[in-house]
Amino acid sequence: MLNKEMLSEMTKLGVRPALFERGTGNMWTEPYIANQMLSAHLDQGTDAASRREEMIEKTIAFINKRIAKGSTVLDLGCGPGLYTERLCESGHSVTGIDFSENSINYARGSAERKGLEIDYVCKNFFDMEYDGCYDVAMQIYGEIGTFSDKDRDKILSLIKRALKPGGIFIFDVPVPSKVHEASKVEKNWYVGTKGFWRPEAHLVLEERVYYENNIKVDQFIVVDDKEVVTYRNWFHDYTKETIEPVVLAAGFSKVQVTDNLFEEKDKNDPEWITVVAYNTRK
Ligand SMILES: C[S@@+](CC[C@H](N)C(=O)[O-])C[C@H]1O[C@@H](n2cnc3c(N)ncnc32)[C@H](O)[C@@H]1O
The missing domain is CATH 3.40.50.150 (Vaccinia Virus protein VP39)
Known part of the structure; x- marks a missing residue:
């Protein structure tokens, strides 16, 4: 069940991130994701x-x-x-x-x-x-x-x-390229039991956001029974x-x-x- 704190965290995440603002999680070093x-x-x-x-x-x-x-x-x-x-x-x-x-x-x-x-x-x-x-x-x-x-x-x-x-x-x-868009993260959500982000039940809200000068971010908001964590992949072409x-x-x-x-x-x-x-x- 989402509690007040989690909802407030998600509301903050509903806005466009500042340029190169880091997520709250690290997809390279967190043990479960690092294994994936x-x-x-x-x-x-x-x-x-x-x-x-x-x-x-x-x-x-x-x-x-x-x-x-x-x-x-x-x-x-x-x-x-x-x-x-x-x-x-x-x-x-x-x-x-x-x-x-x-x-x-x-x-x-x-x-x-x-x-x-x-x-x-x-x-x-x-x-x-x-x-x-x-x-x-x-x-x-x-x-x-x-x-x-x-x-x-x-x-x-x-x-x-x-x-x-x-x-x-x-x-x-x-380089800035249309081909690159093939891997684009669409604004999307899904729920899963075991997946790339979490070994147990979780919800993922994902989207790509564009900025000037060929910069973009793929953002993943991951919600499980304990917390809300954001992962961001920035790309500057x-x-x-x-x-x-x-x-x-x-x-x-x-x-x-x-x-x-x-x-x-x-x-x-x-x-x-x-x-x-x-x-x-x-
Ligand atoms: C896209 S992977 C590429 C790995 C490798 N160069 C290859 O092509 O097989 C990026 C790698 O950089 C590491 N990495 C990212 N930021 C880092 C940092 N600040 N310090 C050390 N390693 C980092 C990640 O853990 C990951 O292994």
Whole structure:
């Protein structure tokens, strides 16, 4: 039964969220949802949380083409280690950071089983002490597009600090595109007994809200017998023209933007660009 407190919480949520306002829940770190996420990362039938193997291999080839064997690589938001393992197998010295304990535990177990030496850190990547020891930093699957301008600028300058002179930062970001709308969250509600958000009876109210400058949020209000929790996924789409000045303003000396994800000419995926930012010594 909804009590007064829950109803008052829901009334507050009935309004348009302020730009990049966070939800009250965290879908990456809450144990039940994190477990659902891990299944999604590993599911070869969907690109929901990680891309499928074929695209991961193409991404690794894109990275390997640009770096020497034995490079030091930092993967920010490494999830269960789908990229870190392949980079380690390519002969690099790899560190993966993620604040999902569930993903990091899985990644550590998997590396051990395969005999791979990978340094995994379970931490918020905004809280890392970076020290200029990496040849390469990477952040794959649109993470940069989930940040407010302030957080984006902060992580870019932290990443720059993590790189050696001559180091590179590789990331991908969605472009404003109609294709992207295929995954749009319609204004909708449903009740369920067990599902992605909760293991027991719950109600989900979901919608996508649009803002200026190619920003949007998918909001999920989840109500169970104890509480009302909101989860928000923010998306800021960029173009070559809008991402370049942002990266240069963070102190990188050169930017290369590749239309088509990781040089893959796959027509099914025209909604991403790949960015390589150079930390060239002046
Ligand atoms: C869309 S997933 C991509 C995972 C991985 N890069 C891949 O493509 O397989 C985003 C990842 O970033 C992690 N993440 C998000 N924000 C984070 C933060 N502030 N600190 C550390 N990890 C974070 C999440 O836990 C999740 O594993």
